Amino acid sequence: MMYTIKQASTLLGIPAVTIRAWETRYGAIKPVRTEGGYRLFTDKNMEDLRFLKVQTDEKDMTISQAVRLLKEQQDLREQLLDNKPETDAYPGKQAHQDMIDRLYDSLSNFRTEQAKTMVELGFSMYGYDMMIYHILFSVMIKVGTEWEEGRASVAQEHFITQFITQRCLSFFHLFPVDERVPRMLALCPAGEHHQAGLLLFSLFLRKKGADVLYLGPDTPEDGIQKILQEQHIRIICLSLTDPKLMDQTFAFIDRLRASNLELEVVLGGQGFQDVPEPYAAWVLPSDNQDEWENWFQDRVLRF
Template identity: 45%
Template sequence: MEKVSVNSVYSIKQVADMLDIPTVTLRAWENRYNAINPIRTDAGYRMYSMENIEDLRWLKKQVEHHHMNISQAVLMLKAREKEKQELITAPKQQAGGNIEEAFSKMTDQIYQTLYHFQGERANALIDFGFSLYGYDSMFYHVLVPVLVRVGDAWESGRATVAQEHFMTSLISQRFFQFFHLFPIFPQLPKVVAFCPEGEHHQVGLMLFSLFMRKNGAEVLYLGASTPVEGVIQVIGEQHVQIVCISITSASKVIQTDAIVSQIAKEHEQVHFVLGGKGYEMAENPAYPQWIMKEPTEKWQEWLEKHPLFRQHG
């Protein structure tokens, strides 16, 4: 069976389904207007990268929502690309090539706009960051630090509940816009991901869910503070094979271990992934075999060794 890669490219049919753009339109935009340049296989088939897909998404928005003709939209896209290349070079020259400083500056800019409820400005900055640095870099080096900073500000009283909800909600929406771009491979195990009741910090869970989704697994993301009764019902009805749970405090380990026991009693064949700082600091967890001990850069290696994914390799 074909192995699923995190660095996937997509066929014209997959892109047409993702964006709801007819294949004939995709070919016309390429051939007549040179909108994008997908790579070609040895057999001549078009294969689209995530950058190609986002460019097409942007073009569709200009045509459908801003009533621009495609030739004008393509000219704007090319201008954006030129500006992007100039801006990629500029921060490196100004900061001595230190891209981390550029990430830090963008993190601060997005945080400040969200802190002051400037949603449109924040979305514009995020869009620009995606085009400038790519999706993975923006999520891991900019948006995740923003979410961590938001959580810290709320816990310390530097941000109100309204500010925390606004900031978290907007960034979560951007996560899931990206989340649903990836195709699902039905032969892979279905995953459910949640934080137990009382756990409201879901950054780590979102990242791991995004990673699983990028690898082709269908992930049912239930989010923060989810009652276990609903989870058990979903597992049975949806034939879930992997349950991911994240907690940020070691004080929640006993409660979460009890949830794992309850789920395992109802569904004996289910595999678990237990993560978050809570399990990293746990002294005597009941299910050490399920704890995700690998850092993010090792997740792909972990996945390829997982028995439920190895059989589809």
């Protein structure tokens, strides 16, 4: 659809003189010109003008700063489109490695707005599953590895982890709760700081309609019994990457189940190695969603 400058001004609440200035002085947009020289604005022009208005009115940017940010977004979109696979089927991580590397670079250099733009473009191009399971979590795992090997600072690891965690948790409010599915509690036990697997599994459960109380990493035992009872928790999900914490985690589970005999337990993460019974029956593969689906159908829906 095409809009005259008067229509654009009215719809966007931007004076026509300002629109002209943004075009001619800052090169922010390139409207179509009729044979008579009149400006006609495309839907993309309108989207860009709306973006500039938000940056200048709500975020206190100067127009030159806003235009620079707009140009960065446009360049980024073109770069991502150039690297987008021809098929929507996931052919392996390498097909999206450029996206992972660019996002990691932006976040490790604390370029928040650029990272936000990249994530939004990624969701629009690749969709929810691809961005969550194959890109965002690859970035989270990468910074954890880089930190452990001394190539990323504590500040970088915390910043990137928090950025991705907050973006993922925002989806918790979008998926409807199925009242037929029992309430669940998700946590990493005390001493376990890596939450990527737990967050991934919790998102899977939320998509299935589960009301998941997400406590995150390094959760102390104090108060958990009260939560289980007062919130009517039927299933507890624990994630562990450090096998040295396995024995104390089992002792923690035993204490919880002593007062909650019908509590269902599910365990995940590389920390659960050579697990004895009865705990072995509760371990799910960390990266196999088919197994997750089978568990959900067989164990959760029976409640």
